[in-house]
Amino acid sequence: MDAGRDQEGRQDAAGVDGGADALSGPGLVHTDGAHRSPQAGAEGRRRPVESVTGIGRASVSGAFAGLLALTGDAVVAFDGAGVILLANEEARRLFQHTDDFLVGLDVRGLFPPAVGVAPETPFSLASLPFPSDGTSARLVIASLDGTPARVVVRCDRVRAPGDTYLLVAHRDDSEAAVAAEHERLVSELSEANRRLSGTLDIVLGTLDSPDVGTLFERVLDGIDRTMGASGTMVYIAESDGFHLRAMSEGADVGRAAQYLPYAKVSGAAAKRLGQAMRLRVLSASTEDLRRGRLATREVLDEETHETHRVDARLLPPFTSFLVVPVWFGGRVISVIIVGWKAVHPTKREDARLLDAVGQYLSVQLMGAFAAMRAQRKEHLAARSTELRERLMAADTLDEALVASVLADAADELDARFVRVRLGPDGSRGMAVLSDGRRMELAAEAAAQLADPAQDGGEVAPLEASSPLGRALAAWGEDLSQSVVVDVGSAISPRLAFVLARGAGEEPFEDGEVDFLRRLADDVRDLAQGREESARDKRISQALQSGMRNELQEVEGISAQGLYSSATASAFVGGDFYDLVRLPGRRACVIMGDVSGKGVEAASVSAAVKTALGAYAWEGLKPARMVRSLNDFLLGFSRVETFATLFVGLVDLDEATITYCSAGHPPAILMRSRTGEYATLNVQSGVVGAFSDMAYQDGVESIEKGDMLLLYTDGTTEARSPAGDFFGEDGLREAVMREAAAGFEGICDRLLATLDGFTHNSLDDDVAMVALRFDGVGPEA
The missing domain is CATH 3.60.40.10 (PPM-type phosphatase domain)
Incomplete structure (x- = not known):
């Protein structure tokens, strides 16, 4: 530098700190090498500036204005002799220089072929490997460790006393971005191929299923494998709600709701049941935890971001899960629940894929459900025949035999069994509870069974609010789901039997009620000496058109x-x-x-x-x-x-x-x-x-x-x-x-x-x- 310029720098030395502070921005360092600690307010948001004497206040302001105009990442200012006057930390990181500071070096030493070497030839703008008119140039620089790096450089002269130039550079990540995008597309394509392959496996695996059990096993295993899920559950729509009929090994059978009543599957969730829903059980709030046992939980709909409070007993044993309706003939015939025990980020593509699987499975599952119901009906019909043969083989048809047969029927249906006997005049009676205890029935409860209008007997739900229901409940019987089998006056004393299931258990299905009704009819028919009536019913069901195009x-x-x-x-x-x-x-x-x-x-x-x-x-x-x-x-x-x-x-x-x-x-x-x-x-x-x-x-x-x-x-x-x-x-x-x-x-x-x-x-x-x-x- 000439003496005049050096004198000007010394005269402005007292103002350099203020100018440097005005220049201070992210990543700038002072020449004394001391980094300022973050402080509150504007001062705390500044980072140090690296500079040397020789830049006047006007030059600093001009360089700062040029920096804002070019908005680069790495910033280097140099004079007409090629000497670096100012550099920020991003410049040191980009050019990977081993010196503590770049200030004072020849700017040509940052670029090939003179990386880290002070050139001996006089400096000129023409000797730079990039233009100095503000246009962009792409270069390959070599750091001291020999690693090549692509950079984009812009350089322009700033308005300041003397020749001052501002250089802004940043890494050229275009190739990396292209490579990353390529990697993302390859990953997505691989995932899509995996899902499609899994879907096709489900199709191929279910086409030749020899029975219902094999069909369910292949469907559940295929969905678990394709989705990477913890478990899968299948509910079948019956007249009163959705009944759990199959689940994969990963699902916790102890926590799974066996039955979802239609009345509970209502509100916003039911309205959206036209397609797969992505749901997540939210963590319990502090207030909920203080209450002890959580009766309800909040569930987030990942698609609409709405939350719904749901009965905890109805939730599947998962944290994140998809609810997939299976449509056939314009109605939901089944619900498939695919879940993960930990929080799992479900995607719309997951829901769409499972919708497609559900669409394919609709015909297969409808046939499977029909076959399963037919098998269950055939099994109950066979059990009915066995029980009837026991009644026919007996010499006498008495209370003990009928009670034994009805107790076996209760075991078949996984129900508790209560026997009720009326007195000769029907004014009172006695009940033998499921645990063997005996209780006397009041006249009001006995009168419910002694009604002359029901002399022929019946099989009907037992209302918990009825006199008999209240009497049994007072003695500890859970009658949440219960049926009365009244054989009427065919047996003396008159007998009735209550088959009960507790809260959370499945209600009695139509086929089960029919099974009990046939058994009651057999008791009455045999007691009256009538021949067995023909009761075989057609069990196959005509399938309605359900495959949606x-x-x-x-x-x-x-x-x-x-x-x-x-x-x-x-x-x-x-x-x-x-x-x-x-x-x-x-x-x-x-x-x-x-x-x-x-x-x-x-x-x-x-x-x-x-x-x-x-x-x-x-x-x-x-x-x-x-x-x-x-x-x-x-x-x-x-x-x-x-x-x-x-x-x-x-x-x-x-x-x-x-x-x-x-x-x-x-x-x-x-x-x-x-x-x-x-x-x-x-x-x-x-x-x-x-x-x-x-x-x-x-x-x-x-x-x-x-x-x-x-x-x-x-x-x-x-x-x-x-x-x-x-x-x-x-x-x-x-x-x-x-x-x-x-x-x-x-x-x-x-x-x-x-x-x-x-x-x-x-x-x-x-x-x-x-x-x-x-x-x-x-x-x-």
């Missing part, structure tokens, strides 16, 4: 679908469709028709649709998807069925649809620009019939506004009352007419045309899907 929302595609059963009372059919949204403005449209009717066809349809969705996410071409599906169906020897399919992969950016039509009626493509009618005629064989079947893809270009119509053969094979087929000609005319009327509601209008043609008498189910391509091309 859905079209996902895809940006750039308008979609509508329709399914119409041939008869209102028909079993579930095999027609199905789906629209799957894929990454990159792509979508997969699926329509199929599985041969046969009923649960078998619906189960295969659900499995086929789920498998095709998984194949689509794997990025397979349609023909490859259908070929894999053919192998999959042939692998199940019990599945003696086949399917026709149309699988189309729509790529909006490429303006194409690649499809495989496997024995399915040809799709119709209506051109918006010309109004022409075209069919997609590349055809292959059906699926699931032969192992050596060949499948091929067809490709068709699409334009904005084009409409694609898919349909099942129930459409073209519809007959008029005279026996004429609607046919492809009738469909072509209807499509051209209705397309001119607009896209909205076109499927409904086509079905109305079919109803008019057949006089509302379809012979087969009809399914239709219409797609309009609204955003076609890379610029759409």
